[in-house]
Amino acid sequence: MLKVVTLFLVFMAVLAMFGRLRIPGIGKRSDRKGNLPKPSLCPECGRYNLRGGPCRTCRDRQG
Ligand SMILES: [Zn+2]
Numbered sequence: 001m002l003k004v005v006t007l008f009l010v011f012m013a014v015l016a017m018f019g020r021l022r023i024p025g026i027g028k029r030s031d032r033k034g035n036l037p038k039p040s041l042c043p044e045c046g047r048y049n050l051r052g053g054p055c056r057t058c059r060d061r062q063g
Pocket residue numbers: 042043044045046047055056057058059
């Protein structure tokens with residue numbers, strides 16, 4: 001049983017190390033590339049249009 005516990009602890013330690021190495025790398029990448037599209041303002045109503053298609057607010061107003 002002790003061997004199993006030791007192996008489990010080692011495994012967790014390795015996972016933690018990999019997590020520390022990976023997480024900051026991913027954060028930098030997403031910051032540089034900017035995978036998420038920038039929220040654009042609708043020129044007519046001035047609201048944020050997150051989808052990038054036709055503005056919902058304007059479409060609702062016009063019908
Ligand atoms: Zn609009």
